[in-house]
Amino acid sequence: MTRSTDRILTTHCGSLARPHDLLDLMKAKVTGQPYDHDTYARRVRSAVAEVVRRQIESGIDIPTDGEQGKPGFFAYVDERLAGFEARRGASSPGWAAEVAAFPEYYQEYFSHAMAGGAIAGGVKLTCTGPVSYRGHEAVRRDIDNLKAALAGLAPADVFMPAVAPSGVGANEYYRTDEEYLHAVAEAMHTEYRAIVDAGFLLQIDDPFLTDLYSGSPLSATERRRTAEMYVEAVNHGLRGIAPERVRFHTCYGINEGPRVHDAPLRDVLDVMVKVHAGAYAFEAANARHEHEYHVFEEIKMPEDKVLIPGVITHASNIVEHPELVAERIIRFARLVGRDNVIAGTDCGFSSQATYHPEVHPSVVWAKFRAMADGARLATTQLWPRWRTAPAWRQRSSGGSAGHAGLASSAPRRPRWPAQAVSGANMTRAAGAVS
Numbered sequence: 001m002t003r004s005t006d007r008i009l010t011t012h013c014g015s016l017a018r019p020h021d022l023l024d025l026m027k028a029k030v031t032g033q034p035y036d037h038d039t040y041a042r043r044v045r046s047a048v049a050e051v052v053r054r055q056i057e058s059g060i061d062i063p064t065d066g067e068q069g070k071p072g073f074f075a076y077v078d079e080r081l082a083g084f085e086a087r088r089g090a091s092s093p094g095w096a097a098e099v100a101a102f103p104e105y106y107q108e109y110f111s112h113a114m115a116g117g118a119i120a121g122g123v124k125l126t127c128t129g130p131v132s133y134r135g136h137e138a139v140r141r142d143i144d145n146l147k148a149a150l151a152g153l154a155p156a157d158v159f160m161p162a163v164a165p166s167g168v169g170a171n172e173y174y175r176t177d178e179e180y181l182h183a184v185a186e187a188m189h190t191e192y193r194a195i196v197d198a199g200f201l202l203q204i205d206d207p208f209l210t211d212l213y214s215g216s217p218l219s220a221t222e223r224r225r226t227a228e229m230y231v232e233a234v235n236h237g238l239r240g241i242a243p244e245r246v247r248f249h250t251c252y253g254i255n256e257g258p259r260v261h262d263a264p265l266r267d268v269l270d271v272m273v274k275v276h277a278g279a280y281a282f283e284a285a286n287a288r289h290e291h292e293y294h295v296f297e298e299i300k301m302p303e304d305k306v307l308i309p310g311v312i313t314h315a316s317n318i319v320e321h322p323e324l325v326a327e328r329i330i331r332f333a334r335l336v337g338r339d340n341v342i343a344g345t346d347c348g349f350s351s352q353a354t355y356h357p358e359v360h361p362s363v364v365w366a367k368f369r370a371m372a373d374g375a376r377l378a379t380t381q382l383w384p385r386w387r388t389a390p391a392w393r394q395r396s397s398g399g400s401a402g403h404a405g406l407a408s409s410a411p412r413r414p415r416w417p418a419q420a421v422s423g424a425n426m427t428r429a430a431g432a433v434s
């Protein structure tokens with residue numbers, strides 16, 4: 001696992017808004033309308049190149065393809081796995097306890113957000129036959145596009161997300177849930193392996209683990225048993241893959257709901273760390289979860305594990321102040337060690353291919369810059385040598401373009417890198433909004 005060995009690194013959780021013209025093409029593709037396949041493939045490739053460049057410019061040290069080639073979660077699964085039937089319009093939005101508590105809010109919210117805002121509405125995948133992997137060409141295309149986008153760039157590392165077995169669909173074919181999850185994990189192993197063999201970090205996306213604990217009707221024993229079954233399935237999919245090349249992301253799916261039923265991190269943490277990953281990414285930058293860093297005052301993480309807490313959130317368009325971002329990073333660094341913290345986001349910024357992501361795309365880039373500025377601030381506090389090191393030394397170990405400003409802007413005892421409030425920076429931010 002890439003670590004924050006001489007400064008705090010930054011990353012995020014994967015999905016980013018697709019450009020409007022690409023959404024138009026995706027809509028045609030997923031709704032069975034005619035579209036030009038070559039034009040589609042070229043636009044995905046150029047969108048990945050644009051989004052990778054923009055991440056680097058915004059100070060992301062460990063970027064990804066922004067899931068520009070995935071027309072949405074269910075379309076992605078359907079493309080990768082055989083054995084499922086896509087049943088249009090049958091999808092339940094989930095979060096039963098939350099929806100029951102706030103029915104008027106969610107009726108209004110789902111009408112335009114989540115699947116309601118997706119280019120092709122809700123689709124439910126049901127397993128009706130033996131599961132097998134059929135996404136060889138699709139994952140090869142994703143890998144090729146990301147590699148092409150990285151030409152001439154040298155980020156600290158690169159990641160690519162893939163779904164956890166537990167979230168793929170409903171089982172109507174296998175005798176037991178264990179058999180079903182085992183079969184899905186067996187199939188997804190091909191995709192996991194391909195991503196790691198391409199030289200990328202594999203991120204397992206698993207919002208389904210926390211869902212078990214969030215207002216679930218299951219008893220504590222049943223919950224535990226099911227959670228362990230989920231984790232065993234993930235680990236079956238990860239067999240033979242070095243944990244250092246894997247990061248695990250869990251979250252609560254809902255972007256802007258009241259979220260009073262979100263499970264506490266404390267309930268999920270011990271089962272989560274059984275996943276054979278080197279790093280764990282989770283929500284820690286919103287009003288339901290920010291306080292949960294206290295959990296690490298009592299629970300000691302294994303020394304070889306890295307935390308990727310959210311220090312900016314997908315649940316609000318407010319751009320976090322870099323000083324707050326730095327505080328969030330430093331809280332974790334003091335509890336688990338500065339090398340074991342990478343600054344991250346609560347979740348992705350467009351898990352569905354949608355014209356209306358909750359956080360406006362222009363705001364996302366401003367959030368990324370705030371995260372990078374906050375990481376620089378945290379670095380100056382966590383590595384005291386940054387406060388006094390000569391500029392040439394800071395420059396030589398700074399790494400990506402996103403951190404070049406530290407060298408030129410760090411005064412002898414910086415409270416605030418000048419770059420963060422300079423006129424040039426403000427101009428960049430304004431330009432992004434237009």
Ligand SMILES: [Zn+2]
Pocket residue numbers: 013207249250251252253346347348
């Ligand atoms: Zn997430």
